[in-house]
Amino acid sequence: MKRQLILEDGTVFKGVGFGSEKMVTGEVVFNTGMTGYQEILSDPSYCGQIVTLTYPLVGNYGINRDDFESINPAFAAFVVKEVADFPSNWRSELSLDEYMKMKNIPGISGVDTRKLTKIIRQHGALRGAICSGDENPLEMVEKLRATKLRTDQVKQVSTKSAFPCPGRGHRIVLVDFGMKHGILRELNDRGCDVVVVPYQTTAEEVLALSPDGIMLSNGPGDPKDVPEAIDMIKGVLGKVPMFGICLGHQLFALACGADTEKMKFGHRGSNHPVKDLKTGKVALTSQNHGYTVEENSIAGTELVITHIALNDGTVEGLKHKKAAAFTVQYHPEASPGPEDANGLFDEFLSLVESVKQEDTNYAKA
Ligand SMILES: NC(=O)CC[C@H](N)C(=O)O
Numbered sequence: 001m002k003r004q005l006i007l008e009d010g011t012v013f014k015g016v017g018f019g020s021e022k023m024v025t026g027e028v029v030f031n032t033g034m035t036g037y038q039e040i041l042s043d044p045s046y047c048g049q050i051v052t053l054t055y056p057l058v059g060n061y062g063i064n065r066d067d068f069e070s071i072n073p074a075f076a077a078f079v080v081k082e083v084a085d086f087p088s089n090w091r092s093e094l095s096l097d098e099y100m101k102m103k104n105i106p107g108i109s110g111v112d113t114r115k116l117t118k119i120i121r122q123h124g125a126l127r128g129a130i131c132s133g134d135e136n137p138l139e140m141v142e143k144l145r146a147t148k149l150r151t152d153q154v155k156q157v158s159t160k161s162a163f164p165c166p167g168r169g170h171r172i173v174l175v176d177f178g179m180k181h182g183i184l185r186e187l188n189d190r191g192c193d194v195v196v197v198p199y200q201t202t203a204e205e206v207l208a209l210s211p212d213g214i215m216l217s218n219g220p221g222d223p224k225d226v227p228e229a230i231d232m233i234k235g236v237l238g239k240v241p242m243f244g245i246c247l248g249h250q251l252f253a254l255a256c257g258a259d260t261e262k263m264k265f266g267h268r269g270s271n272h273p274v275k276d277l278k279t280g281k282v283a284l285t286s287q288n289h290g291y292t293v294e295e296n297s298i299a300g301t302e303l304v305i306t307h308i309a310l311n312d313g314t315v316e317g318l319k320h321k322k323a324a325a326f327t328v329q330y331h332p333e334a335s336p337g338p339e340d341a342n343g344l345f346d347e348f349l350s351l352v353e354s355v356k357q358e359d360t361n362y363a364k365a
Pocket of ligand 1: 045217219220221223245246247248288289290291292
Protein backbone atom coordinates (compact mmCIF):
# COMPACT_ATOMS: atom_id res chain seq x y z
CA MET A 1 0.00 0.00 0.00
CA LYS A 2 1.60 3.27 -1.11
CA ARG A 3 1.63 6.02 1.49
CA GLN A 4 3.24 9.41 1.85
CA LEU A 5 4.44 11.66 4.63
CA ILE A 6 3.82 15.31 3.78
CA LEU A 7 5.42 18.05 5.88
CA GLU A 8 4.06 21.56 6.24
CA ASP A 9 7.18 22.95 4.53
CA GLY A 10 6.16 21.02 1.39
CA THR A 11 8.62 18.12 1.69
CA VAL A 12 7.12 14.79 0.59
CA PHE A 13 8.45 11.35 1.54
CA LYS A 14 7.01 8.41 -0.34
CA GLY A 15 6.87 5.01 1.31
CA VAL A 16 4.91 1.88 2.04
CA GLY A 17 2.22 1.70 4.70
CA PHE A 18 2.01 -0.66 7.66
CA GLY A 19 -0.42 -0.73 10.58
CA SER A 20 -3.73 1.00 9.93
CA GLU A 21 -4.58 2.78 6.67
CA LYS A 22 -6.12 5.81 8.31
CA MET A 23 -4.89 9.33 7.57
CA VAL A 24 -3.37 11.30 10.45
CA THR A 25 -1.81 14.68 11.06
CA GLY A 26 0.41 15.72 13.94
CA GLU A 27 3.69 17.25 15.02
CA VAL A 28 6.60 15.23 13.60
CA VAL A 29 9.30 14.44 16.17
CA PHE A 30 12.33 12.14 16.14
CA ASN A 31 13.60 9.68 18.73
CA THR A 32 17.22 8.50 18.57
CA GLY A 33 16.93 5.36 20.72
CA MET A 34 18.27 2.17 19.14
CA THR A 35 15.62 0.11 20.93
CA GLY A 36 12.47 0.89 22.87
CA TYR A 37 9.84 1.32 20.16
CA GLN A 38 7.24 -0.47 22.31
CA GLU A 39 7.84 1.89 25.24
CA ILE A 40 7.80 4.87 22.86
CA LEU A 41 4.51 3.89 21.23
CA SER A 42 2.87 3.43 24.62
CA ASP A 43 4.33 6.56 26.29
CA PRO A 44 1.33 8.93 26.60
CA SER A 45 3.65 11.94 26.34
CA TYR A 46 3.73 11.31 22.57
CA CYS A 47 -0.04 11.92 22.38
CA GLY A 48 -0.92 13.16 18.88
CA GLN A 49 2.68 13.13 17.61
CA ILE A 50 4.05 11.44 14.52
CA VAL A 51 7.24 9.77 15.69
CA THR A 52 10.17 8.94 13.46
CA LEU A 53 12.80 6.56 14.75
CA THR A 54 16.35 7.22 13.64
CA TYR A 55 17.42 3.62 14.22
CA PRO A 56 16.84 2.03 10.79
CA LEU A 57 15.26 -1.32 11.72
CA VAL A 58 12.11 -1.23 13.81
CA GLY A 59 9.92 -4.07 15.04
CA ASN A 60 12.66 -6.74 15.04
CA TYR A 61 11.89 -7.99 18.57
CA GLY A 62 8.11 -7.67 18.21
CA ILE A 63 5.59 -6.55 20.79
CA ASN A 64 5.32 -8.29 24.17
CA ARG A 65 2.99 -8.27 27.13
CA ASP A 66 5.36 -6.72 29.65
CA ASP A 67 6.87 -3.59 28.14
CA PHE A 68 3.82 -1.35 27.74
CA GLU A 69 3.90 2.06 29.38
CA SER A 70 0.12 2.57 29.08
CA ILE A 71 -2.87 0.44 28.12
CA ASN A 72 -3.70 2.30 24.92
CA PRO A 73 -1.21 4.08 22.70
CA ALA A 74 -1.82 7.81 22.19
CA PHE A 75 0.81 8.61 19.54
CA ALA A 76 -0.39 9.37 15.99
CA ALA A 77 1.94 7.31 13.78
CA PHE A 78 5.38 5.80 13.23
CA VAL A 79 7.72 6.77 10.41
CA VAL A 80 10.51 4.24 9.89
CA LYS A 81 13.20 3.18 7.46
CA GLU A 82 12.45 -0.51 7.62
CA VAL A 83 9.83 -2.46 9.55
CA ALA A 84 10.51 -6.12 10.43
CA ASP A 85 7.82 -8.47 9.11
CA PHE A 86 9.04 -11.42 11.16
CA PRO A 87 10.03 -10.42 14.68
CA SER A 88 12.36 -12.71 16.58
CA ASN A 89 12.29 -12.77 20.35
CA TRP A 90 11.07 -15.29 22.91
CA ARG A 91 8.83 -12.66 24.52
CA SER A 92 7.25 -11.47 21.27
CA GLU A 93 3.52 -12.06 20.88
CA LEU A 94 2.65 -9.81 17.95
CA SER A 95 4.47 -8.03 15.17
CA LEU A 96 4.54 -4.23 15.25
CA ASP A 97 2.37 -4.23 12.11
CA GLU A 98 -0.26 -6.49 13.73
CA TYR A 99 -0.29 -4.40 16.88
CA MET A 100 -0.69 -1.11 15.01
CA LYS A 101 -3.49 -2.57 12.89
CA MET A 102 -5.23 -3.72 16.07
CA LYS A 103 -4.94 -0.25 17.62
CA ASN A 104 -5.80 1.54 14.35
CA ILE A 105 -2.52 3.46 14.16
CA PRO A 106 -0.79 4.02 10.83
CA GLY A 107 2.86 3.68 9.97
CA ILE A 108 4.99 4.40 6.93
CA SER A 109 8.21 2.56 6.08
CA GLY A 110 10.81 3.06 3.39
CA VAL A 111 11.41 6.65 4.48
CA ASP A 112 14.87 8.20 4.60
CA THR A 113 14.54 8.91 8.33
CA ARG A 114 18.04 10.42 8.46
CA LYS A 115 17.00 13.08 5.94
CA LEU A 116 13.70 13.65 7.77
CA THR A 117 15.54 14.09 11.08
CA LYS A 118 17.94 16.59 9.54
CA ILE A 119 14.97 18.62 8.25
CA ILE A 120 13.40 18.69 11.73
CA ARG A 121 16.72 19.65 13.30
CA GLN A 122 17.10 22.52 10.87
CA HIS A 123 13.55 23.88 10.82
CA GLY A 124 12.45 22.85 14.29
CA ALA A 125 9.25 20.93 14.95
CA LEU A 126 7.03 20.61 11.88
CA ARG A 127 3.49 19.45 11.34
CA GLY A 128 2.99 16.55 8.99
CA ALA A 129 0.41 14.19 7.55
CA ILE A 130 0.55 10.51 6.74
CA CYS A 131 -1.88 9.82 3.96
CA SER A 132 -2.51 7.69 0.91
CA GLY A 133 -0.14 7.80 -2.06
CA ASP A 134 -2.80 9.58 -4.18
CA GLU A 135 -3.29 12.59 -1.93
CA ASN A 136 -2.39 15.93 -3.52
CA PRO A 137 0.62 17.26 -1.53
CA LEU A 138 -0.13 20.93 -2.20
CA GLU A 139 -3.66 20.65 -0.86
CA MET A 140 -2.39 18.74 2.15
CA VAL A 141 0.22 21.41 2.91
CA GLU A 142 -2.57 24.04 2.88
CA LYS A 143 -4.64 21.90 5.25
CA LEU A 144 -1.69 21.38 7.58
CA ARG A 145 -0.91 25.07 7.76
CA ALA A 146 -4.56 25.85 8.51
CA THR A 147 -4.97 23.29 11.33
CA LYS A 148 -4.30 24.36 14.86
CA LEU A 149 -2.42 22.01 17.17
CA ARG A 150 -4.62 20.58 19.93
CA THR A 151 -4.15 21.79 23.46
CA ASP A 152 -6.12 19.14 25.39
CA GLN A 153 -3.67 16.24 25.24
CA VAL A 154 -3.41 15.83 29.04
CA LYS A 155 -7.20 15.57 29.29
CA GLN A 156 -7.13 12.89 26.59
CA VAL A 157 -4.64 10.62 28.37
CA SER A 158 -5.11 11.24 32.12
CA THR A 159 -7.20 8.76 34.10
CA LYS A 160 -10.88 9.77 34.32
CA SER A 161 -11.19 8.84 37.99
CA ALA A 162 -8.87 8.13 40.90
CA PHE A 163 -7.77 4.55 41.63
CA PRO A 164 -5.56 2.90 44.24
CA CYS A 165 -2.50 0.68 43.78
CA PRO A 166 -2.22 -0.42 47.38
CA GLY A 167 0.97 -1.14 49.27
CA ARG A 168 2.04 -1.12 52.91
CA GLY A 169 4.56 1.71 52.64
CA HIS A 170 4.32 5.47 52.26
CA ARG A 171 1.07 6.87 50.85
CA ILE A 172 1.96 8.57 47.56
CA VAL A 173 -0.57 10.52 45.53
CA LEU A 174 0.49 10.18 41.91
CA VAL A 175 -1.02 12.90 39.73
CA ASP A 176 -1.59 11.40 36.31
CA PHE A 177 -0.90 13.85 33.49
CA GLY A 178 -0.40 10.87 31.14
CA MET A 179 1.88 8.79 33.32
CA LYS A 180 4.16 6.08 32.08
CA HIS A 181 3.43 2.88 34.00
CA GLY A 182 7.13 2.72 34.83
CA ILE A 183 6.60 5.43 37.46
CA LEU A 184 3.90 3.37 39.12
CA ARG A 185 6.09 0.25 38.90
CA GLU A 186 8.98 2.03 40.65
CA LEU A 187 6.70 3.22 43.48
CA ASN A 188 5.03 -0.17 43.86
CA ASP A 189 8.42 -1.92 43.83
CA ARG A 190 9.32 0.20 46.85
CA GLY A 191 6.15 -0.85 48.67
CA CYS A 192 4.35 2.50 48.31
CA ASP A 193 0.63 2.78 48.86
CA VAL A 194 -0.19 4.70 45.67
CA VAL A 195 -3.37 6.55 44.78
CA VAL A 196 -3.44 7.69 41.16
CA VAL A 197 -5.56 10.81 40.63
CA PRO A 198 -6.73 12.68 37.50
CA TYR A 199 -4.87 15.76 36.25
CA GLN A 200 -7.48 18.29 37.43
CA THR A 201 -7.57 17.09 41.06
CA THR A 202 -7.44 20.15 43.32
CA ALA A 203 -4.94 20.77 46.13
CA GLU A 204 -7.70 20.23 48.73
CA GLU A 205 -8.65 16.89 47.17
CA VAL A 206 -5.01 15.78 47.07
CA LEU A 207 -4.43 16.78 50.70
CA ALA A 208 -7.67 15.05 51.75
CA LEU A 209 -6.01 11.74 50.77
CA SER A 210 -3.42 12.35 53.54
CA PRO A 211 -0.41 11.78 51.32
CA ASP A 212 3.10 11.30 52.68
CA GLY A 213 4.39 12.38 49.27
CA ILE A 214 3.10 13.72 45.96
CA MET A 215 4.43 12.55 42.62
CA LEU A 216 3.82 14.63 39.48
CA SER A 217 3.93 12.46 36.38
CA ASN A 218 5.11 13.04 32.84
CA GLY A 219 2.56 13.96 30.21
CA PRO A 220 1.99 15.34 26.71
CA GLY A 221 1.76 18.87 25.32
CA ASP A 222 2.57 22.34 26.58
CA PRO A 223 2.65 22.66 30.40
CA LYS A 224 0.88 26.03 30.06
CA ASP A 225 -2.18 24.15 28.75
CA VAL A 226 -2.76 22.72 32.23
CA PRO A 227 -3.30 25.77 34.51
CA GLU A 228 -5.42 23.75 36.97
CA ALA A 229 -2.37 21.58 37.74
CA ILE A 230 -0.21 24.66 38.33
CA ASP A 231 -2.78 25.90 40.90
CA MET A 232 -2.85 22.49 42.57
CA ILE A 233 0.96 22.46 42.91
CA LYS A 234 0.92 25.97 44.44
CA GLY A 235 -1.64 24.71 46.96
CA VAL A 236 0.37 21.67 48.12
CA LEU A 237 3.89 23.12 47.91
CA GLY A 238 5.59 23.08 51.30
CA LYS A 239 2.87 20.93 52.86
CA VAL A 240 3.90 17.53 51.48
CA PRO A 241 7.20 16.39 49.85
CA MET A 242 6.95 16.43 46.08
CA PHE A 243 8.80 14.82 43.17
CA GLY A 244 8.07 15.66 39.52
CA ILE A 245 9.10 14.05 36.26
CA CYS A 246 9.14 15.74 32.83
CA LEU A 247 5.75 17.49 32.45
CA GLY A 248 5.54 17.32 36.26
CA HIS A 249 8.91 19.14 36.40
CA GLN A 250 7.72 21.84 33.99
CA LEU A 251 4.44 22.36 35.88
CA PHE A 252 6.36 22.60 39.16
CA ALA A 253 8.65 25.26 37.64
CA LEU A 254 5.64 27.28 36.45
CA ALA A 255 3.97 26.97 39.87
CA CYS A 256 7.16 28.35 41.47
CA GLY A 257 7.21 31.39 39.19
CA ALA A 258 9.70 30.22 36.54
CA ASP A 259 8.86 30.02 32.84
CA THR A 260 8.89 27.31 30.16
CA GLU A 261 9.44 27.54 26.41
CA LYS A 262 9.17 25.31 23.37
CA MET A 263 12.49 23.86 22.21
CA LYS A 264 13.48 23.82 18.58
CA PHE A 265 13.33 20.04 18.22
CA GLY A 266 13.37 18.67 21.77
CA HIS A 267 15.16 15.75 23.41
CA ARG A 268 13.91 12.27 22.58
CA GLY A 269 16.15 9.25 23.01
CA SER A 270 17.78 6.90 25.48
CA ASN A 271 21.29 8.24 25.83
CA HIS A 272 21.03 11.88 26.85
CA PRO A 273 23.88 12.80 29.24
CA VAL A 274 22.78 14.81 32.28
CA LYS A 275 25.14 16.30 34.84
CA ASP A 276 24.31 16.45 38.53
CA LEU A 277 25.72 19.86 39.51
CA LYS A 278 26.22 18.86 43.16
CA THR A 279 28.18 15.64 42.66
CA GLY A 280 29.57 16.32 39.18
CA LYS A 281 28.35 12.85 38.16
CA VAL A 282 26.96 12.29 34.69
CA ALA A 283 23.99 9.97 34.11
CA LEU A 284 22.80 8.68 30.77
CA THR A 285 19.08 9.24 30.68
CA SER A 286 15.93 8.46 28.78
CA GLN A 287 14.22 11.60 27.55
CA ASN A 288 11.12 12.72 25.70
CA HIS A 289 10.32 16.39 25.82
CA GLY A 290 9.69 19.29 23.47
CA TYR A 291 9.43 22.02 26.11
CA THR A 292 11.99 23.12 28.67
CA VAL A 293 12.27 25.30 31.75
CA GLU A 294 13.82 28.58 30.73
CA GLU A 295 17.11 28.99 32.57
CA ASN A 296 16.95 32.77 32.93
CA SER A 297 13.52 32.58 34.53
CA ILE A 298 14.91 30.75 37.58
CA ALA A 299 16.54 33.86 39.07
CA GLY A 300 14.13 35.53 41.46
CA THR A 301 12.34 32.26 42.28
CA GLU A 302 12.95 29.91 45.21
CA LEU A 303 14.34 27.31 42.79
CA VAL A 304 17.88 26.02 42.29
CA ILE A 305 19.10 24.25 39.16
CA THR A 306 20.39 20.81 40.17
CA HIS A 307 20.98 19.13 36.78
CA ILE A 308 21.83 20.26 33.27
CA ALA A 309 21.85 18.55 29.86
CA LEU A 310 25.40 18.14 28.60
CA ASN A 311 24.35 18.25 24.93
CA ASP A 312 22.85 21.74 25.01
CA GLY A 313 23.11 23.07 28.57
CA THR A 314 19.34 23.17 29.17
CA VAL A 315 17.79 22.79 32.64
CA GLU A 316 17.29 19.12 33.60
CA GLY A 317 16.62 19.27 37.32
CA LEU A 318 15.29 21.67 39.95
CA LYS A 319 15.06 21.81 43.72
CA HIS A 320 13.08 24.14 45.96
CA LYS A 321 15.19 26.14 48.42
CA LYS A 322 12.70 25.87 51.29
CA ALA A 323 10.08 23.23 50.51
CA ALA A 324 10.85 19.50 50.31
CA ALA A 325 10.43 19.26 46.55
CA PHE A 326 12.58 18.38 43.55
CA THR A 327 11.96 17.55 39.92
CA VAL A 328 13.75 16.26 36.82
CA GLN A 329 13.14 16.77 33.13
CA TYR A 330 14.33 13.26 32.24
CA HIS A 331 12.92 9.82 33.05
CA PRO A 332 14.39 8.09 36.13
CA GLU A 333 11.85 5.28 35.63
CA ALA A 334 13.81 4.61 32.39
CA SER A 335 11.59 2.27 30.33
CA PRO A 336 13.21 1.42 27.98
CA GLY A 337 16.32 2.47 29.93
CA PRO A 338 19.02 3.33 30.90
CA GLU A 339 18.58 3.02 34.65
CA ASP A 340 21.36 5.39 35.81
CA ALA A 341 18.86 7.81 37.41
CA ASN A 342 16.68 5.18 39.10
CA GLY A 343 18.01 6.13 42.56
CA LEU A 344 15.95 9.35 42.45
CA PHE A 345 12.91 7.33 43.57
CA ASP A 346 14.87 6.25 46.66
CA GLU A 347 15.92 9.87 47.24
CA PHE A 348 12.28 10.91 47.08
CA LEU A 349 11.22 8.25 49.56
CA SER A 350 14.07 9.20 51.93
CA LEU A 351 12.80 12.77 51.76
CA VAL A 352 9.28 11.54 52.51
CA GLU A 353 10.64 9.50 55.43
CA SER A 354 12.64 12.39 56.90
CA VAL A 355 9.71 14.82 56.70
CA LYS A 356 7.46 12.23 58.35
CA GLN A 357 10.08 11.78 61.09
CA GLU A 358 10.29 15.55 61.66
CA ASP A 359 6.49 15.70 61.95
CA THR A 360 6.49 12.83 64.46
CA ASN A 361 9.24 14.49 66.53
CA TYR A 362 7.33 17.76 66.42
CA ALA A 363 4.11 16.05 67.53
CA LYS A 364 5.96 14.30 70.41
CA ALA A 365 7.67 17.47 71.66
N1 LIG B 1 7.56 13.35 28.72
C1 LIG B 1 6.98 14.47 29.13
O1 LIG B 1 6.41 14.56 30.21
C2 LIG B 1 6.96 15.60 28.15
C3 LIG B 1 6.60 16.93 28.72
C4 LIG B 1 6.08 17.91 27.68
N2 LIG B 1 4.91 17.40 27.05
C5 LIG B 1 7.16 18.20 26.66
O2 LIG B 1 7.08 17.80 25.54
O3 LIG B 1 8.11 18.86 26.97
